[in-house]
Amino acid sequence: MRLKLAPALLTCLMTLLAAVPDVSRASGLVYHGEFSFFAALETERDTDTAGRFQLRYLPLLEGVWSGDNGPGLRAELAGMIRGGLASSGDTAAEVKLDLYRCWLRLDRPRWELRVGLQKLNFGPARLLRVLRWFDTIDPNDPTGFSKGVTGLSLRGTPTPLSTLQGWLLLDDSGTQPRASRDGSFSGGGRLQLPLGRGEVAVTTHTRLVQAGGRENRLALDGNWDLGIGIWFEAMLQHQDDPAELSWVQLITLGMDYTFNWGNGLLLLGESSAVSSGESFPAGGAVSHVNAVMASYPLTLFDNLTLLWLRGDANIALITLDWGHLTDYWNLHLQGFWSDSEPAAAASSWSGAYPQKGIRLTAIYNH
Numbered sequence: 001m002r003l004k005l006a007p008a009l010l011t012c013l014m015t016l017l018a019a020v021p022d023v024s025r026a027s028g029l030v031y032h033g034e035f036s037f038f039a040a041l042e043t044e045r046d047t048d049t050a051g052r053f054q055l056r057y058l059p060l061l062e063g064v065w066s067g068d069n070g071p072g073l074r075a076e077l078a079g080m081i082r083g084g085l086a087s088s089g090d091t092a093a094e095v096k097l098d099l100y101r102c103w104l105r106l107d108r109p110r111w112e113l114r115v116g117l118q119k120l121n122f123g124p125a126r127l128l129r130v131l132r133w134f135d136t137i138d139p140n141d142p143t144g145f146s147k148g149v150t151g152l153s154l155r156g157t158p159t160p161l162s163t164l165q166g167w168l169l170l171d172d173s174g175t176q177p178r179a180s181r182d183g184s185f186s187g188g189g190r191l192q193l194p195l196g197r198g199e200v201a202v203t204t205h206t207r208l209v210q211a212g213g214r215e216n217r218l219a220l221d222g223n224w225d226l227g228i229g230i231w232f233e234a235m236l237q238h239q240d241d242p243a244e245l246s247w248v249q250l251i252t253l254g255m256d257y258t259f260n261w262g263n264g265l266l267l268l269g270e271s272s273a274v275s276s277g278e279s280f281p282a283g284g285a286v287s288h289v290n291a292v293m294a295s296y297p298l299t300l301f302d303n304l305t306l307l308w309l310r311g312d313a314n315i316a317l318i319t320l321d322w323g324h325l326t327d328y329w330n331l332h333l334q335g336f337w338s339d340s341e342p343a344a345a346a347s348s349w350s351g352a353y354p355q356k357g358i359r360l361t362a363i364y365n366h
Contacts (some may be wrong), residue, residue, distance in 0.1 A: 028064035033057060035364040036143050042357035049357075056082040056143075058100055072107035101148060111156030117148045120167060122190060122203065123233050124223035127291040127309070128272035130233035130250045131219055133205060134175050139293075140307065140319055142332040142361050147175050151185075161199075163192040172207075178215075181208040188217070198224030213240030228257040238280075248276045266295040287312045301325050330363040 038054040060078040078101040084094050103116030123131030127139050135146040151169035158164055166189040172180055180186055188205030200222035209215050216238050223231035230253075237248040254270035275286045289311035297303050302324050309317040316339035324331040337356045 028062075030062045031060070032062075032366055033059045034143070035366075037362040038359065040357055040359040043355055050086065052084070052086050054082060054084040056080065056145075060101070074105040074107065075103070076105075077102050110158075111154065114153045114155075115151075117150045118153065119146055119148050120153060121146070122165075122201070123221050124231035125221075125233045125252050125254055125270060126256075126268060127293060127307075128252045128254075128270045128289055130235045130252045130272070131203065131221060133217070134169075134172060136175055140321070140334070140336075142321070142323065142330060143363055149175060161194040163190075163201075165190040165192075169207075179210040181210050184208040195222065196224060197226060198222060209239065209241060211241065215239040215241075228255055230255045236280075246278050247280045248274065249281065250274045263297045263299075266293075268293040268295075289315060328364055328366065330365075332359075332361040332363075334359045334361070 034057070036056045038052075038056075040052045041049055042052065043049045058078055058080055060076065063075045065073040078099075080096075080098045080100040082096050082098075099117060101117055101119070103114050103118045105112055105114040119135060121132070121135040121137065123129055125131065134149045137144060137146045149169050150171035151167055153165065153167040155163065155165045166187070168185055168187045169180075170185060172186060184207070186205065186207030188203065190201055190203040192199055192201035200220070203217075203219040203221070205217045207215055217235060218237075219233065219235040221231070221233040223229065232251065232253050234251040235249070237250075238246060239248075240246075250272065251274075252270055252272040254268070256266060256268035259265045259267065269292045270290070272289045272291075273286050289309065291307070291309045293305065293307050295303060295305045302322065305319075305321040305323070307317070307319045307321070309315065317336065318338075319334055319336040321332055321334045335358045339355075
């Protein structure tokens with residue numbers, strides 16, 4: 001068994017205590033948390049069935065300070081305590097204590113400034129997300145767990161229906177396919193505007209990568225409610241790295257509709273394409289991935305969800321999830337089957353799924 005304590009936890013706590021006003025003057029100080037239990041029986045190719053167990057607790061402390069006719073101040077400090085046990089081959093156990101969130105936020109009527117370890121995500125896509133730049137959300141994970149990024153973000157509303165956002169990041173490790181260069185800053189912004197019965201947004205980001213030069217991204221996305229919901233995400237990426245192709249183009253198209261059958265059947269579909277090359281537009285081979293989700297509420301507290309994914313690069317995944325929700329508990333029983341090669345599956349949003357198995361997730365909030 002190994003116990004790991006993140007040094008950033010103590011540093012962040014000291015920074016919060018030094019930066020915020022007297023705790024006794026807080027207009028709101030709340031402690032709550034989320035406990036989750038995960039158990040799985042999984043079968044890899046040509047191997048015996050293995051068991052995995054994991055416990056995770058996210059303690060969260062939130063504080064709110066409001067001055068007289070002045071800006072409001074919020075702070076959030078969240079840790080992550082987790083322990084795991086795997087019975088594949090030699091049984092191994094591990095316990096870790098890490099930092100999950102740690103930020104300060106200055107609130108004004110039309111803008112907010114946030115500094116620290118925070119969650120940063122955007123884009124309308126649900127399954128095949130081109131704009132999954134700074135989070136690690138997996139659609140198959142009922143906890144919605146995501147790593148964060150460390151830096152500064154500014155968000156404002158120049159008009160009631162428009163949003164302007166900018167960020168300067170020091171650490172985005174764990175959220176990028178390729179690591180950023182140590183000690184370097186990365187930055188970007190996003191402008192979102194109304195258009196008809198929906199909205200469009202343009203997003204940009206630039207950074208230095210660990211193994212090469214500069215990487216620049218430019219994205220456009222939009223979503224509309226036309227009786228059926230439709231959306232798209234498109235990205236153009238250029239990188240100065242001799243080991244990688246210079247240009248990458250990605251696009252996802254999606255739509256959803258709820259049929260008035262029984263309690264209401266939601267059908268959602270997305271299709272994604274990616275191409276890369278040494279020149280623009282990239283003229284290389286195009287890879288496709290398609291995903292479909294069907295969700296049906298059995299009762300007010302029970303829901304059944306089917307996910308199907310298929311791609312050119314030998315990627316295939318089917319999951320069936322039953323969820324039960326109460327005031328404090330969220331229970332999920334999931335069965336899955338995958339025909340993906342490990343390398344292909346690891347590069348997809350679904351992660352490196354074993355060939356088949358069953359998983360139980362229990363989430364308790366207080």
